Amino acid sequence: MEQVERIMAHRTVPQNKAILKEGEPNDCLYVIVSGSFRLTKYLEDGRRQVTGFLFKGDFFGVRACDESAYTAEALEDSLVCRFPHAFLEEISTASPGIKDRLIARGQTEYHKAQDHIVLLGKKSAEERVLSFIELVGKSVGATADEDGEGRVIPLSMPRQDIADYLGLRLETLSRSLASLKKKGVLRDIGRKSLVLSG
Amino acid sequence: MKQAWRKYLAARAPRYTSYPSALQFSTAVDDKVYQEALSRVSLYEPISIYVHVPFCKQLCWYCGCNMRVENHYDRALDYVDSLIGETRLVSAALAGRGRPSSVHFGGGTPNYLETDEIARILDAIECEFGLTDDARLAIELDPRLIKRGHLAELARLGFSRVSFGVQDFDPDVQLAINRVQSFELIESCVCDAREAGIEDVSFDLLYGLPRQTPATFAATIEKTIALGPDRVSIFGYAHLPAALPRQRMIRDRELPDTDGRAELSLMADEKLVAAGYGRIGFDHYAKPGNSLFSAACAGALRRNFQGFTDDVATTMIGLGASAISFASGVYAQNAKTVKQYAACIAEGRLPTERGVVRTERDEAYAKLIAELLCQRDADLEEAGRILSGGEIDNIKQCVMPFVRDGVVTFDAARIRMAPGARELSRAVAAAFDPYAGAAPALARVV
Numbered sequence A: 001m002e003q004v005e006r007i008m009a010h011r012t013v014p015q016n017k018a019i020l021k022e023g024e025p026n027d028c029l030y031v032i033v034s035g036s037f038r039l040t041k042y043l044e045d046g047r048r049q050v051t052g053f054l055f056k057g058d059f060f061g062v063r064a065c066d067e068s069a070y071t072a073e074a075l076e077d078s079l080v081c082r083f084p085h086a087f088l089e090e091i092s093t094a095s096p097g098i099k100d101r102l103i104a105r106g107q108t109e110y111h112k113a114q115d116h117i118v119l120l121g122k123k124s125a126e127e128r129v130l131s132f133i134e135l136v137g138k139s140v141g142a143t144a145d146e147d148g149e150g151r152v153i154p155l156s157m158p159r160q161d162i163a164d165y166l167g168l169r170l171e172t173l174s175r176s177l178a179s180l181k182k183k184g185v186l187r188d189i190g191r192k193s194l195v196l197s198g
Numbered sequence B: 001m002k003q004a005w006r007k008y009l010a011a012r013a014p015r016y017t018s019y020p021s022a023l024q025f026s027t028a029v030d031d032k033v034y035q036e037a038l039s040r041v042s043l044y045e046p047i048s049i050y051v052h053v054p055f056c057k058q059l060c061w062y063c064g065c066n067m068r069v070e071n072h073y074d075r076a077l078d079y080v081d082s083l084i085g086e087t088r089l090v091s092a093a094l095a096g097r098g099r100p101s102s103v104h105f106g107g108g109t110p111n112y113l114e115t116d117e118i119a120r121i122l123d124a125i126e127c128e129f130g131l132t133d134d135a136r137l138a139i140e141l142d143p144r145l146i147k148r149g150h151l152a153e154l155a156r157l158g159f160s161r162v163s164f165g166v167q168d169f170d171p172d173v174q175l176a177i178n179r180v181q182s183f184e185l186i187e188s189c190v191c192d193a194r195e196a197g198i199e200d201v202s203f204d205l206l207y208g209l210p211r212q213t214p215a216t217f218a219a220t221i222e223k224t225i226a227l228g229p230d231r232v233s234i235f236g237y238a239h240l241p242a243a244l245p246r247q248r249m250i251r252d253r254e255l256p257d258t259d260g261r262a263e264l265s266l267m268a269d270e271k272l273v274a275a276g277y278g279r280i281g282f283d284h285y286a287k288p289g290n291s292l293f294s295a296a297c298a299g300a301l302r303r304n305f306q307g308f309t310d311d312v313a314t315t316m317i318g319l320g321a322s323a324i325s326f327a328s329g330v331y332a333q334n335a336k337t338v339k340q341y342a343a344c345i346a347e348g349r350l351p352t353e354r355g356v357v358r359t360e361r362d363e364a365y366a367k368l369i370a371e372l373l374c375q376r377d378a379d380l381e382e383a384g385r386i387l388s389g390g391e392i393d394n395i396k397q398c399v400m401p402f403v404r405d406g407v408v409t410f411d412a413a414r415i416r417m418a419p420g421a422r423e424l425s426r427a428v429a430a431a432f433d434p435y436a437g438a439a440p441a442l443a444r445v446v
């Protein structure tokens, strides 16, 4: 494992830059060292679907392929580490299962697809929004707010992305956030972060 | 139109808004079959949602729709509850899969419902299926029920397409069909829609109505052009008084004959095209720049229950009494009466009453017919991958009379409609459609 980590090449990805593009070949496995990414794909009807968000410690590009099934773009200036699949194959003869052990430390695009189905299965807008906030909190790690009574969840993605991801209209997302605040579930709503009570 | 072609105008042919057509539906498709079909929809598959509102304030005598005149708004409120119940049942079967690309409210008269009820239905669709800002919302409107501020409310809910049931502007024709609505009323509706920022306004017109003459219908078309809707559809009135008792209010002797109908339809076509509208399929027109026009130019025109469309979703979820869905190769139609429909929902059961499972062979015919109607050019070679050589030969034989009359041309690989023959594309399709021969009481081509 140490040998692997020594070889990995760091690469900075500026905000809005795509590191993987739908339909283009991919031959590397990536792990996010810092920052966050948005996964999207184009549907048959030409609309763009946000299929997931990846945070520090998450993996993508899990399989080498001729045509990536999605695009991965940085939501903020981010840092990734990349492992060429060819290299992983090579060392896996010496230490079998190395790739799986590596990935076991974080979530991959496949976990995110699962999360998405679960979220879309929630039947009220507020429930969907709250589950999403908690999911992000779990992934990024929430920090305590100033008086220690709330948990600050950073949100690096624009509201429209959240709405698209949750299958909601932007207005419904805003209404749900406002309602969660009114109920005291949220303490504060900021553009780049939310504060959950308790 | 060429003299030799006129004989085909009296031919009867399915409308081909589905294939196989609703005449092939049977009780073999029930709620279980539909449920299973829904479970095979894929995760981000575009789905097109249709909401049927079966109520009207007053009966038009030409009406062939599934509707009823309802004077008690309470009953409409109950119906809205059933609709919302149905969204829950369908969404349980979809389990998070599918992504609405459009929602279309049709009827009956969708604006029989107040805006609050329409908003409630949209909210349910959003919660159950997911609804994002890029989905297109469309609604059919009865101009007689539009109040001040109504269109602005609809625009606020996100509707970007409205179609007005205009039919005919002539007061005498309007009397004969029991649908009286002044030019000024329609004019103010169009103004309201434009002011509200609704970008796509459409008119539905009918030819073949009682008391219509070339002169009255020419005036209707001229008024239409003056109001400048983005899209126009012109359907032929299907007079079937034996099957539809309400149509007995229309006097047979006041109806134009087949030649008269053809004249009306061709005159309307000429005028609209001269005014800059593009022909879409065989009964739609759209201004250049309209998305339907662009789709037709790009060869992306499709046909579904709403007629010609630029909606790319193959999966259709029909909500409400008599609504038809299409998912994973299954057509499923809901119970037709409001009462039976509501009873199913109350029992927690999908209200599917009948339908048909499309076979691979049906699929090949469906594709050929859609290509002929939408692109005027059908790919026989492609169909030959599924259909046998004998079947392809049979198709060629069936269209031979049309070839002789110059309606279509064909070679080994394709059937093409001749220029100016688009009105006859349904007749050509019906000639080789294995189901059409056996079908009774179909609508006339013109």
Ligand code: SF4
Pocket (backbone or CB within 6 Å): B055, B056, B058, B059, B060, B062, B063, B064, B065, B067, B107, B108, B109, B142, B165
């Ligand atoms: S408004 Fe439409 S559905 Fe209602 S009666 Fe008239 S034609 Fe039929």
